Amino acid sequence: MLISLTRRAVLAAAASLLALPATAQDAPLQVAGIYTVPVEQQWVSRIHQAALAAQDAGQIEYTFSENVSNTDYARVMREYAEGGNDLIIGEIFAVEDEAREVAADYPETAFLMGSSFLHDPALPNLAVFDNYIQDASYLTGLIAGAMTESNNIGMVGGFPIPEVNRLMHAFMAGARETNPEVEFQVAFIGSWFDPPKAKETAFAMIENGADMLYAERFGVSDAAQERGLLAIGNVIDTQADYPETVVASAIWHFEPTLQAAIAAVNDGSFTADNYGVYSYMKEGGSSLAPLGTFEGRVPEETMALVREREAAIKAGEFEVEIDDSEPVSN
Incomplete structure (x- = not known):
């Protein structure tokens, strides 16, 4: 039976993974990203950047598709699930129903998706997030x-x-x-x-x-x-x-959200949950940027x-x- 970790426990687990030498970690997770816009776009760029950082740390092997149309989104999800990816991340704001149908067909694959709706306990392998900044x-x-x-x-x-x-x-x-x-x-x-x-x-x-x-x-x-x-x-x-x-x-900062998901997939506890909480400032998920040239002018x-x-x-x-x-x- 899948269980949901507390945020503190998940972050602690993620931190311990980062602290381990590469040879002591599990094999890198296979992670795929599906984006409806270019990875340069603001919102998606933060997900993409966090995934690249996790790949550089040896935690995941990452591939992605950008500019995926809404009408093609479900097909790309299926292809990545059929390809054996452990975790699929993306944004399903315009394809909620279709995406959840795909997730139901691949119960062994973890899906972490940007969504305007909350998770459904009846679909335990799909967790949602949003940028609560x-x-x-x-x-x-x-x-x-x-x-x-x-x-x-x-x-x-x-x-x-x-x-x-x-x-x-x-x-x-x-x-x-x-x-x-x-x-x-x-x-x-x-x-x-x-x-x-x-x-x-x-x-x-x-x-x-x-x-x-x-x-x-x-x-x-x-x-x-x-x-x-x-x-x-x-x-x-x-x-x-x-x-x-x-x-x-x-x-x-999408890193806390992704690290929580990586830790949960690695220890088998990934389940339907709201990962939006990891975007809160107190969780390290958001910040006020340095003022740069406006320092001293406010x-x-x-x-x-x-x-x-x-x-x-x-x-x-x-x-x-x-x-x-x-x-x-x-």
Whole structure:
């Protein structure tokens, strides 16, 4: 019978695996990744990076497919399962039913999939995750609220699904805390990877008074840079690419999530579970990126509050609200 480890036990097991010399570990797990966008895309890049790190550490042998269409996703899942992979990772937001049917056909294969829905105990070999980085998003909101001069922030997202909505709401809550007068323009472009469309949407918000942009998608920071305005990054750190534009970014670290899954597959305890908890800041799954060129340019009283809140979040003394409802302009 499969059992679910506690988070602390799983992370401890993962840490012990890393500490062992390669010759003392089990044979590397065969891991396959299936992605509907290029691996350069923000969200997927974090999964891909964590998998490459695990491969470099000798824990896994990793292969992947990118730009897989939704209509082809189930077929690729089957091919990787038939190929003998121990663990398959990916994102099934648009193919929930089909993906779960495939997982049911391969009970000996572990599936760890990004999903807007929770795990199903009746399907014990499929666990779900999402990037619950609302903690870091809230911290960037504190900074944005203090840095806007027009009190008008534009927010461009991909789709209004829980994974996006919760980050936007956390950001908005932080911005309101340091600037109760701030207002938001919110729009979704209907794509996970369409930088030109995101850029044009951002330009429209700038024309409507925004002097700060929340860049949930690629293309938004380009618009801010061209107009000499500021932006807040999401999931990855792009400060080096936009040194006079991106003030702060909420970073997702997929490593704790993947390490938990690797440990569970190795000891036979992998089962249906919600791996989204490993994205929490207190679990090491998210962080506030270094300010880089904006170090010293954010008001000190704001940074003092950021440091205070960050410490409280990590200590479990402050909880950022999770709101998965669709955000709207005000």
